[in-house]
Amino acid sequence: MTEFTHHTFDTAPIASKPLLKKAEQKWNFIPNLLAVMAESPTVLESYLTLGTLYDKTSFSITERQLILLSINRYRNCCYCLAAHGTIAKMQNISADLVNAVYYKQPFNDEKLDALRTFTLEVLEQQGWVKQPELNAFYQAGYSKQHVLEVILAISFKTLSNFINHINDTPIDSEFLAGMPDNKTSSCCCEGEA
Numbered sequence: 001m002t003e004f005t006h007h008t009f010d011t012a013p014i015a016s017k018p019l020l021k022k023a024e025q026k027w028n029f030i031p032n033l034l035a036v037m038a039e040s041p042t043v044l045e046s047y048l049t050l051g052t053l054y055d056k057t058s059f060s061i062t063e064r065q066l067i068l069l070s071i072n073r074y075r076n077c078c079y080c081l082a083a084h085g086t087i088a089k090m091q092n093i094s095a096d097l098v099n100a101v102y103y104k105q106p107f108n109d110e111k112l113d114a115l116r117t118f119t120l121e122v123l124e125q126q127g128w129v130k131q132p133e134l135n136a137f138y139q140a141g142y143s144k145q146h147v148l149e150v151i152l153a154i155s156f157k158t159l160s161n162f163i164n165h166i167n168d169t170p171i172d173s174e175f176l177a178g179m180p181d182n183k184t185s186s187c188c189c190e191g192e193a
Contacts, residue, residue: 007038017043019048022101032169033079033160043159048158062093063115065129067153069101070116073124077161082171085178102180114140119150127151 005011008030008098017178032084037044056066065088072080087097100107118137121129136164137147139165163169171179 004036004039004115004163006032006035008035013041016044019044023048029172029174031083031175031185032172033164036163036167036169037159042145043110043163047156047159050152050159053185054149054156057152058145059149061091062097064153065091065093066101066107066112066116067119067150068157069098070119071123071154072161073101073104073156074120075157075161075165077157077164079164079169079175080157080160082175082178086175087178089178096120098178111140111142112180115142115150116161118142118147119153122150122154130184 001042007013007016007020007021009017009145012035018036019041020030020034024030034047037047048149050095054064059067065084068084069088072084085102089095097107097112099105107116114137118129118133118140121133134147
């Protein structure tokens, strides 16, 4: 069930119009999620700003996408999995790594496995991560800066994951290529907890 209006330039609040225009210039279409967020110009601007800031973190491109995909997988957000799976392909991130997130398989890279483990610990423990878990993250080669940047990623994805859950946002056809094994009609995580 779709709860919110999927705004166009004609229906969006005035303050959302330039933000939607920017999104269309970037993607060559207005993603359904952003069309929904346009209802609140502040939410749309916040999401786009957080995304821009997250891209400036000290993580590599691969690490950034694997963190976002891991958050989306944890929360079973099919829309965001498809979108970030597509972005990962556009950024030439290994399909094996992306599929490892979808199917909850190891990355076969100790540092990336530690990154995903830590990200999931922050989510599962709602930030109450214990010192041994922090130490394991640091021993894998990450720093206190990375801890904060994982929390930024979770904040960024909380907006989209929760909106998509409430709205059951349909996956844009442009993002279907980001689904595992090119699934087109259902999410890889349907029926799983």
